[in-house]
Amino acid sequence: MSYNNVLSATNEGVTTITINRPSKLNALNSETIQELHTAFKKADEDKVTKVIIVTGSGEKAFVAGADISEFADFSVSEGGKLAAEGQAKLFDFVANLDTPVIAAVNGFALGGGLELAMAAHFRVASDNAKMGLPEVSLGVIPGYGGTQRLPQLVGKGRAMELIMTAGMIDANQALQYGLVNHVVAQENLLEFTGGIAAKIMRNSPMAIAAAIRAINAGFEDGENGFDAEVMEFGNCFGTADFQEGTQAFLNKRKPVFTGK
DSSP states (O other): OOOSSEEEEEETTEEEEEEOOGGGTTOBOHHHHHHHHHHHHHHHHOTTOOEEEEEESTTTEEEOOBOGGGTTTOOHHHHHHHHHHHIIIIIHHHHTOSSOEEEEEOSEEETHHHHHHHHSSEEEEETTOEEEOOGGGGTOOOOSSHHHHHHHHHOHHHHHHHHHHTOEEEHHHHHHHTSOSEEEOGGGHHHHHHHHHHHHTTSOHHHHHHHHHHHHHTTSTTOOHHHHHHHHHHHHTTSHHHHHHHHHHHTTSOOOOOOO
16 A cells, blocks of 8 residues: 555564654654554554554654644644544554554654654664653643553653653663663664564464453553453463464474464
């Protein structure tokens, strides 16, 4: 499929989705959000794809924020609709995919860019990455899940400070905070992230999807994560992957999972 602002390529089970607006530092506009939704949906439904990596084109930015020119004149109702539709179409959509999503954060990840990275299941950063939620400097707050996901990842106090000061942190501080899992040299970012993807692909896609659902349930209002874990654990017993995994273990061979 052809996109204006997104590149998508699949190689050996990994689909890499690249936000490709380098002249705008890969800023998210409505067209890009829709294209990302389509690209993620297509990758998640593709039987060949086992892991999705999302990154930005060029060396300067993952995503430098939202395209402010699109909503500078919005009314209260239009602003609320923008946030609700964006969360449903992209950020919550990505967070709840069954296919693992890794954000390879190269350069600036600000505003909606950091919110997209936080919606991924985990993050790897280049050593030149800078992250922050600067929305209050524009008289608004993060609207794509930032006020919820940042405290979950770094704690309430640090999230409050980062959001209130509209400040940025570098990759090493993000690692210290637990916002990213790894920091690597920019030239090694995709290779390193691909190595993690390869480790993930050795395991059962059915079990990985179940684990994502169970983990996410623990962060949702009205959901009991322990109950979700019990249900997902039990459901695993009805999969071909469980039969293959246990038989491979008992017979001292490597499993060949089919994702069924």
